[in-house]
Amino acid sequence: MMPLLVFIADALRLAYRSLSERKLRALLTIIGVAIGPIALVAMVSVVKGYSNYILGQLEALGQNLVVVFPGENYHLTKSDLRKLSSIPGVVAASPFYTATGFVRVGSKEVKVTIYATDLDLLFRAISGLKVVEGSVPGENQPLYALVGYYVSRDKKGHVVYRVGDPVIVRIVSVEKGKIVEKRVTVIVSGVLGRFGSSPILNFDYSILLPLSAGRKVLHMKEWTGILLLAERASLVPNITREIQEMYGDLVSVVAFQGIARVVASIAHAMESIAFTTSLAAFAVAVAGVSATMITSVVERFREIGVLKALGFTDMQVVFMILMEGLLISLIAGIIGVVLGAAAAYVLAQRGFVIKGVQVTMVIKAKPAITPSLVAETLLVTMLVGIAGSVIPAYRAAKIPPAVALRYE
Amino acid sequence: MPKPVVELVDVVKVYGSGDVKTYGLRGVTLTIYEGEFAAIMGPSGSGKTTLLNMMGLLDRPTSGKVVIAGIEASRLRSSQLARLRNRFIGFVFQQFNLIPRLTVQENIELPLVARGVPRRIRARKAREALIAAAGDPSWLPKKPSQLSGGQQQRVAIARAIVGEPRLLLADEPTGNLDRKSAAIVMKTFMSLNERGQTIVVVTHDPEVANCAHRIILIRDGRIIGEQEPDRSKCITRIL
Ligand SMILES: Nc1ncnc2c1ncn2[C@@H]1O[C@H](COP(=O)(O)OP(=O)(O)OP(=O)(O)O)[C@@H](O)[C@H]1O
Ligand SMILES: [Mg+2]
Numbered sequence: 001m002m003p004l005l006v007f008i009a010d011a012l013r014l015a016y017r018s019l020s021e022r023k024l025r026a027l028l029t030i031i032g033v034a035i036g037p038i039a040l041v042a043m044v045s046v047v048k049g050y051s052n053y054i055l056g057q058l059e060a061l062g063q064n065l066v067v068v069f070p071g072e073n074y075h076l077t078k079s080d081l082r083k084l085s086s087i088p089g090v091v092a093a094s095p096f097y098t099a100t101g102f103v104r105v106g107s108k109e110v111k112v113t114i115y116a117t118d119l120d121l122l123f124r125a126i127s128g129l130k131v132v133e134g135s136v137p138g139e140n141q142p143l144y145a146l147v148g149y150y151v152s153r154d155k156k157g158h159v160v161y162r163v164g165d166p167v168i169v170r171i172v173s174v175e176k177g178k179i180v181e182k183r184v185t186v187i188v189s190g191v192l193g194r195f196g197s198s199p200i201l202n203f204d205y206s207i208l209l210p211l212s213a214g215r216k217v218l219h220m221k222e223w224t225g226i227l228l229l230a231e232r233a234s235l236v237p238n239i240t241r242e243i244q245e246m247y248g249d250l251v252s253v254v255a256f257q258g259i260a261r262v263v264a265s266i267a268h269a270m271e272s273i274a275f276t277t278s279l280a281a282f283a284v285a286v287a288g289v290s291a292t293m294i295t296s297v298v299e300r301f302r303e304i305g306v307l308k309a310l311g312f313t314d315m316q317v318v319f320m321i322l323m324e325g326l327l328i329s330l331i332a333g334i335i336g337v338v339l340g341a342a343a344a345y346v347l348a349q350r351g352f353v354i355k356g357v358q359v360t361m362v363i364k365a366k367p368a369i370t371p372s373l374v375a376e377t378l379l380v381t382m383l384v385g386i387a388g389s390v391i392p393a394y395r396a397a398k399i400p401p402a403v404a405l406r407y408e
Numbered sequence: 409m410p411k412p413v414v415e416l417v418d419v420v421k422v423y424g425s426g427d428v429k430t431y432g433l434r435g436v437t438l439t440i441y442e443g444e445f446a447a448i449m450g451p452s453g454s455g456k457t458t459l460l461n462m463m464g465l466l467d468r469p470t471s472g473k474v475v476i477a478g479i480e481a482s483r484l485r486s487s488q489l490a491r492l493r494n495r496f497i498g499f500v501f502q503q504f505n506l507i508p509r510l511t512v513q514e515n516i517e518l519p520l521v522a523r524g525v526p527r528r529i530r531a532r533k534a535r536e537a538l539i540a541a542a543g544d545p546s547w548l549p550k551k552p553s554q555l556s557g558g559q560q561q562r563v564a565i566a567r568a569i570v571g572e573p574r575l576l577l578a579d580e581p582t583g584n585l586d587r588k589s590a591a592i593v594m595k596t597f598m599s600l601n602e603r604g605q606t607i608v609v610v611t612h613d614p615e616v617a618n619c620a621h622r623i624i625l626i627r628d629g630r631i632i633g634e635q636e637p638d639r640s641k642c643i644t645r646i647l
Binding site: 002003004005006007010014017018020021302303306307308309310311312313314315316400401402405406 | 499501
């Protein structure tokens with residue numbers, strides 16, 4: 001055991017000596033091999049970063065929430081509400097109204113989304129939602145509102161609306177093909193804590209009203225939809241299926257959980273694409289290592305003969321050549337991971353544009369450079385080095401010492 | 409009776425196959441005994457290197473037997489031959505064959521690296537071997553290119569003896585050296601032999617062959633006889 005370990009250490013040292021003798025060639029090979037890990041780390045970590053971010057957001061939006069929207073020619077009524085809330089696993093249900101409006105915040109006019117619904121249900125469903133000042137208005141206070149963080153203050157943090165202040169909201173809607181504008185005044189009952197930007201629900205730019213405000217303040221006749229709260233997240237798929245069976249195409253059902261699953265599978269597909277793409281770079285790297293190592297073996301034809309004369313076995317010669325390839329790829333792997341991480345941060349800096357129905361937003365997420373990504377990348381890169389050295393090592397093993405020693 | 413170190417029995421070596429056959433050896437029977445200092449002398453192309461390769465297990469005979477330290481080598485696998493070379497044989501070549509990017513010390517240590525000997529022990533043995541080969545320990549950290557040809561050949565001798573082989577084989581060790589350096593190298597061989605080292609030197613230079621105890625004459629792949637050396641004609645007399 002000891003002599004073997006000693007030999008491994010020496011083989012590594014001799015491999016290093018041999019590489020540093022031809023620095024430029026080693027460097028060029030290392031650069032060639034490093035492209036694979038750079039691409040792999042950069043692409044996978046950026047995709048993972050975005051998908052982790054989006055999945056995190058979706059999780060904060062409530063894994064237990066199911067939203068039912070009416071189809072084009074369908075109106076949701078009290079009897080639908082009753083039917084939906086009697087589905088097994090549904091613990092609470094409430095209709096909701098949404099509208100789009102504009103509020104003056106400091107010197108700027110800010111676009112806001114207005115929701116009118118059972119606020120208790122909403123707070124139960126969405127754990128990230130918190131009231132930091134004031135209180136949640138009751139059902140009998142239709143004029144009282146919770147305002148989003150960036151409605152209560154401007155971007156610089158100057159508070160514009162406090163509890164008790166009136167807020168004038170310009171509500172814009174399309175009715176019979178014409179844009180209709182209404183002005184309503186609500187009173188701040190409470191201010192929401194920062195929710196963080198979310199591509200789907202943007203609570204920082206929202207106004208939440210009790211359900212009764214839908215008719216009385218927003219003057220809306222139709223429910224926008226119905227919110228259902230499932231007892232457990234695991235029941236959501238069943239509830240979704242039940243509704244689809246009941247209504248068919250008459251309504252559409254949205255569960256954030258379902259969206260999360262779609263996002264996760266898209267992210268997974270993108271990761272696989274990134275991985276496959278980098279494999280091309282890795283394949284080229286195998287050829288590169290092979291070319292370098294074959295040249296090195298041919299140049300050292302006589303030297304390898306001398307080593308064999310001194311008593312190095314064919315296996316020891318093979319091992320020394322493999323070590324050289326391994327060393328090339330290990331250095332390239334480390335450089336690749338570092339440069340790939342740097343490239344990932346540069347890519348992620350530019351952000352990722354999501355064009356939503358109401359808003360276009362740029363999300364910026366830190367690339368996910370996980371230990372397992374680093375380990376996998378190094379492992380694949382090292383395999384490249386070994387794979388590229390197999391043929392040269394075999395060639396070296398086959399060199400007959402007597403012939404090599406005659407060779408001038 | 410002295411013990412044989414290496415025995416060749418009717419060794420034939422044919423190079424190539426089919427129409428282009430070349431005879432390296434045409435049936436050589438030869439025994440080298442422990443403590444001997446033998447010179448193999450013959451003209452160019454007579455089969456000296458081929459004979460040395462047979463004794464050193466660097467190549468397999470086409471027919472015949474090679475027995476080294478009592479072991480019949482012809483049926484061994486190449487990894488076993490490598491191990492026998494490492495244990496029993498030291499080589500010195502005409503072109504020194506030192507590895508230029510390694511230091512003198514690392515070059516001398518190579519046979520022990522193959523054996524998996526730890527560094528500390530290797531460093532000590534390399535130093536001892538270099539001193540025994542009439543070298544200077546100050547060369548140890550140097551690169552071979554910083555030494556003269558004669559000095560490099562003494563490093564090569566140190567590398568050949570560091571593993572304490574039973575048989576030291578040298579193929580034209582003075583072929584690339586000036587007379588003075590050649591004389592120093594032969595003096596080194598003589599003093600190693602005085603301390604019990606078995607040595608076989610291939611040469612076509614009578615001044616070198618006359619330093620040995622026994623001169624074996626080879627021509628055209630056959631041993632044609634032996635000759636009594638005349639030590640007064642040994643090259644070391646110029647020192
Ligand atoms: N690998 C080989 N392939 C073909 N022929 C060979 C090979 N090695 C040696 N020979 C031939 O075998 C014969 C003996 O060669 P060898 O090298 O043993 O001679 P030598 O006495 O060492 O010569 P020199 O003094 O020139 O070194 C020569 O005719 C040579 O051409
Ligand atoms: Mg020769």
